[in-house]
Amino acid sequence: MSASFKKNTRTPRRHSLSAESPSSVANGISSLSGGRLTASYPPLVSSPEDSEMGGLERSSVGVDQHAYADKCNRLMNLLGGTSALLKGLRENNNRWLILYPHQTPQKIQRAQSFSEKGNSNDRYPLKRSNSFSVSQNGNSDLMDEDSRLVTSVDTLEFHTRLNVLKLEMKSHDHQSTEEIMESLERSSIAELLNKRIESGLKHLSNLHARIADKSSKVLVAGDLNAGKSTLVNALLRRQVLPVDQQPCTTMFCEVLDARENGGVEAIHAIKNIESYNREDPATFTEIQYADLYETVSEHGDIYKQLKIYCRDRRISEESLLHNGVVDIALVDCPGLNSDSLKTMAVFARQEEIDVIVFVVSAENHFTLSANQFLRTASNEKAYLFIIVNKFDEIKNKTKCEKIILDQIQQISPRTYEHSEHLVHFVSANSINLDNPYDQKVAEFEKMEEDLRNFVLKKRSKSKLAPAEHYLSNILADISVLSEYNHDKAEEEYQNAVSEFNEAKPLYDTLRVKRNQVIEEAEKIAEDTSANIHKHAKENLEKAINGIYNLPTKCEWSSILYVWQYVLDVKDEALGSIEQAARENEDFAKNMTVEGAEKIESLADANQLSGEARQVNINKLFGKQPTELLIHIGPTDLFNIDFEFTDKLGENLSDKLQMATLSGGALVVVASKYLGYKSALTTLWRFGNFVGFDNMKKLAIPLLLIAGAGTTYYLFSDMQRVVTCKVRQKVRKHLIAENYADEEGKRLARYGRKVMRKITNDLQIRFHDAVQEQEKRCKRLREALKETGEAKQYFGDVFKKSVEMSETLRYLKIDLEGN
Numbered sequence: 001m002s003a004s005f006k007k008n009t010r011t012p013r014r015h016s017l018s019a020e021s022p023s024s025v026a027n028g029i030s031s032l033s034g035g036r037l038t039a040s041y042p043p044l045v046s047s048p049e050d051s052e053m054g055g056l057e058r059s060s061v062g063v064d065q066h067a068y069a070d071k072c073n074r075l076m077n078l079l080g081g082t083s084a085l086l087k088g089l090r091e092n093n094n095r096w097l098i099l100y101p102h103q104t105p106q107k108i109q110r111a112q113s114f115s116e117k118g119n120s121n122d123r124y125p126l127k128r129s130n131s132f133s134v135s136q137n138g139n140s141d142l143m144d145e146d147s148r149l150v151t152s153v154d155t156l157e158f159h160t161r162l163n164v165l166k167l168e169m170k171s172h173d174h175q176s177t178e179e180i181m182e183s184l185e186r187s188s189i190a191e192l193l194n195k196r197i198e199s200g201l202k203h204l205s206n207l208h209a210r211i212a213d214k215s216s217k218v219l220v221a222g223d224l225n226a227g228k229s230t231l232v233n234a235l236l237r238r239q240v241l242p243v244d245q246q247p248c249t250t251m252f253c254e255v256l257d258a259r260e261n262g263g264v265e266a267i268h269a270i271k272n273i274e275s276y277n278r279e280d281p282a283t284f285t286e287i288q289y290a291d292l293y294e295t296v297s298e299h300g301d302i303y304k305q306l307k308i309y310c311r312d313r314r315i316s317e318e319s320l321l322h323n324g325v326v327d328i329a330l331v332d333c334p335g336l337n338s339d340s341l342k343t344m345a346v347f348a349r350q351e352e353i354d355v356i357v358f359v360v361s362a363e364n365h366f367t368l369s370a371n372q373f374l375r376t377a378s379n380e381k382a383y384l385f386i387i388v389n390k391f392d393e394i395k396n397k398t399k400c401e402k403i404i405l406d407q408i409q410q411i412s413p414r415t416y417e418h419s420e421h422l423v424h425f426v427s428a429n430s431i432n433l434d435n436p437y438d439q440k441v442a443e444f445e446k447m448e449e450d451l452r453n454f455v456l457k458k459r460s461k462s463k464l465a466p467a468e469h470y471l472s473n474i475l476a477d478i479s480v481l482s483e484y485n486h487d488k489a490e491e492e493y494q495n496a497v498s499e500f501n502e503a504k505p506l507y508d509t510l511r512v513k514r515n516q517v518i519e520e521a522e523k524i525a526e527d528t529s530a531n532i533h534k535h536a537k538e539n540l541e542k543a544i545n546g547i548y549n550l551p552t553k554c555e556w557s558s559i560l561y562v563w564q565y566v567l568d569v570k571d572e573a574l575g576s577i578e579q580a581a582r583e584n585e586d587f588a589k590n591m592t593v594e595g596a597e598k599i600e601s602l603a604d605a606n607q608l609s610g611e612a613r614q615v616n617i618n619k620l621f622g623k624q625p626t627e628l629l630i631h632i633g634p635t636d637l638f639n640i641d642f643e644f645t646d647k648l649g650e651n652l653s654d655k656l657q658m659a660t661l662s663g664g665a666l667v668v669v670a671s672k673y674l675g676y677k678s679a680l681t682t683l684w685r686f687g688n689f690v691g692f693d694n695m696k697k698l699a700i701p702l703l704l705i706a707g708a709g710t711t712y713y714l715f716s717d718m719q720r721v722v723t724c725k726v727r728q729k730v731r732k733h734l735i736a737e738n739y740a741d742e743e744g745k746r747l748a749r750y751g752r753k754v755m756r757k758i759t760n761d762l763q764i765r766f767h768d769a770v771q772e773q774e775k776r777c778k779r780l781r782e783a784l785k786e787t788g789e790a791k792q793y794f795g796d797v798f799k800k801s802v803e804m805s806e807t808l809r810y811l812k813i814d815l816e817g818n
């Protein structure tokens with residue numbers, strides 16, 4: 001028998017679909033996930049598989065296989081496209097925090113205006129807001145001027161439309177999902193959504209892998225000696241499994257294409273199927289074909305299963321094991337009996353078993369074990385494929401057919417309904433195993449075709465239907481989420497547009513006004529300080545010039561106290577100047593306050609925010625006027641000053657009087673300082689110096705003048721003269737010191753200083769206001785960009801998900817047909 005393996009030199013035609021490695025499938029996913037959403041549905045004619053499909057079309061394989069392969073490819077494309085959409089949503093959920101519609105209806109929520117926004121850890125730079133300006137229940141009382149209100153009547157509708165991505169939560173205190181979510185941070189909800197997206201991606205990947213896996217397992221079960229092994233051999237057109245008149249199969253024998261073993265034909269006897277790895281010889285025992293019969297028939301207690309890798313002798317298009325559309329592994333089972341029944345039922349229940357082919361001998365009909373097995377299996381698989389074998393042995397074929405079909409009707413009514421395709425009466429030993437291209441046996445080939453189609457249908461149901469169902473749900477969810485987020489982004493975009501349209505002109509105006517207003521403030525400060533200076537100077541000049549006309553209150557007691565009188569007159573004159581200086585200071589303060597108020601009013605006129613700076617004017621003006629220190633000496637009393645004499649009189653007598661007075665004053669002053677005795681001594685010495693004779697000549701006129709002057713000085717208008725002399729001195733000093741101008745400048749300087757502070761404050765407030773508006777405009781520009789992008793993105797996602805849903809609908813997977 002081993003020769004039959006070796007003799008098989010015919011090389012099966014290579015089939016590119018069969019050569020597709022898992023990695024190429026994975027690559028298919030990643031290329032689809034790379035965002036080629038518009039090219040999500042490449043026409044099959046352009047795919048490499050399609051050329052192979054063309055080959056299949058020309059082959060004897062039915063149209064169903066082509067349709068199946070087509071559905072597989074389209075579904076895999078849709079799975080890839082949907083994965084790409086989900087990945088995009090996940091990325092953008094991390095970027096923007098996708099909004100999840102979870103609010104309860106009638107729930108009113110206060111939205112923050114963009115200007116209040118400050119938390120960048122939010123979705124778009126904008127806070128949650130809504131363009132609705134009135135509440136949906138018409139309760140306008142809930143509104144205030146500055147707040148926008150949002151409501152979410154339509155949110156519940158969005159929420160209830162979700163399926164796979166719907167967030168359901170339970171709490172101990174029986175809160176609803178909506179209530180729990182209301183209490184959660186948006187970032188937490190986004191995280192939960194991400195987890196849903198993650199599991200969605202995983203599920204899509206599993207579905208993709210399941211569809212990409214073209215292998216299908218067919219369990220060939222039946223009564224002892226029903227001809228199961230003969231049937232498997234006939235399906236393979238090759239003597240693979242041992243056949244015996246006596247029951248011989250004691251273990252499960254899975255026949256697979258040799259390509260599953262790297263193209264090498266081999267038999268692996270496996271003790272523990274869970275740990276089996278065809279590349280690890282430690283997990284199996286290699287059996288030679290010559291020992292197969294012995295192993296199969298006698299070592300059922302040692303090995304649980306055999307894996308028989310063999311080549312199909314037919315061309316790939318006709319091959320059952322490996323045709324690229326659906327690769328069928330046939331599992332030959334031990335014959336049913338009461339002992340094996342339980343094991344068989346467990347095996348048949350395995351998810352990887354797509355189809356159960358039940359072989360019943362036409363001679364024996366259904367045994368009790370067969371009955372039991374089929375009833376259990378029909379619960380699991382709904383439809384069974386029944387082959388009534390050894391039909392050649394039956395003489396009254398019609399009667400046999402009727403009896404068996406009646407039995408099937410009882411055991412599996414659904415199989416009976418489709419008995420034309422699901423129940424076949426054949427003779428497995430009628431197939432020539434030495435020559436696969438021998439004369440064809442029509443019933444057998446019809447059975448083969450129906451078997452292949454049945455496997456396809458089952459696969460459609462077990463592999464394509466879940467994918468189709470899941471895709472339609474998740475695409476609907478993506479549409480709902482993207483539509484909801486698109487609408488919200490649109491609202492936020494419109495809000496940002498209107499707010500920007502309001503903020504930008506304000507910003508531009510502020511910038512222009514800032515310079516104008518500061519210029520204006522500086523002018524106010526300048527004018528005010530100039531006014532202060534002018535007023536102070538004029539007032540002091542008036543006071544200085546008015547010194548002569550001051551009515552004196554100083555007391556003239558006697559000549560002996562003349563010096564005290566001099567000091568009093570001086571103080572009186574300075575007092576009048578100081579009085580004017582104080583008036584000036586009051587005036588300057590008032591003017592400054594007025595100027596400062598004018599400057600501050602500029603802030604109000606421009607609606608600048610913030611409080612005006614408090615300035616303590618008294619403190620700034622606290623410095624006293626310059627102290628007046630004037631020293632008056634004796635010489636100030638006897639100097640002849642024509643300016644002063646002008647004040648006394650214009651005529652010569654007055655001038656002479658003045659000169660006399662000056663001489664008298666000189667004597668008085670000298671007496672004051674030297675004493676009368678020493679004055680006489682000095683005079684005596686002076687006489688000696690000039691000579692006694694000469695002295696005698698001078699003495700008389702000198703004594704006359706001194707005596708007359710002294711007398712006149714002492715007894716005439718001395719008080720008036722001293723007063724004038726002192727005031728003259730004070731006035732001259734103040735003029736020489738430029739006192740009026742200096743004092744005016746000083747006050748103007750203080751006033752300017754105060755107003756400059758106010759102006760600086762104004763400038764700062766303007767600067768802050770401009771900066772705030774600048775930041776606001778910048779933030780709004782970013783918001784426009786972000787919401788614009790979000791709007792565009794969610795719009796695209798919505799469009800794509802709708803298109804993909806449409807494509808899915810057009811696939812029309814007819815699972816219930818046939």
Ligand SMILES: Nc1nc2c(ncn2[C@@H]2O[C@H](COP(=O)(O)OP(=O)(O)OP(=O)(O)O)[C@@H](O)[C@H]2O)c(=O)[nH]1
Pocket residue numbers: 222223224225226227228229230231242243244245246247248249333334335336389390391392393426427428429430
């Ligand atoms: N006349 C006739 N005999 C058949 C046919 N198919 C199988 N046989 C014979 O039936 C006997 C049993 O065949 P097997 O294929 O070994 O039966 P089996 O169901 O695999 O047997 P176990 O695995 O041991 O339960 C063999 O002698 C076959 O030659 C058929 O279509 N017609």
